[in-house]
Amino acid sequence: MTRNAETLWVEPLAAGIPALKRVLVADDDAAVCSLLALVLRPVAEVTTVHDAESALALLAHEAPFDVIISDFMLPGITGLEFVKRVRATEASLQKTPILIISGHDRSSVDVRAREAGADAFLNKPFTLAQLRGTVGFLLGGPVTTISA
Secondary structure (H helix, E strand, C coil), X not given: CCCCCEEECCCCCCCCCCCCEEEEEECCCHHHHHHHHHHHCCCEXXXXXXXXXXXXXXXXXCCCCCEEEEECXXXXXXXXXXXXXXXXXXXXXCCCCEEEEECCCHHHHHHHHHHHCCCEEEECCCXXXXXHHHHHHHHCCCCCCCCX
């Protein structure tokens, strides 16, 4: 694990999600990382990093994550390049769901994120309901217990 990776261990509380899930969050904004970790902790073990290089290192050396959440604009390697690199290393049947989040123009980022291989996109600021619905979709079950 890299030095700037932070992991929160929590108990699974969400109905419909049978076991603790692993979520990797890559965002250079510490407040966003903390918020996502806080709201996802009822359903996931959340690991946060602040750049794509650290995320790629974790993906290479850790057990697989169930979902990856990445900011569009990361220092160094961009969020889109990060998604492309993740997809290039995965087996075609073992793709990790990826959510891109961004405060930039929704329409252009959404298209570019999906072209890079992302499965979903949320524009900042997003609501708790939007986060709950999107992460639940990516995890394959309802995430009704996520709360602020």
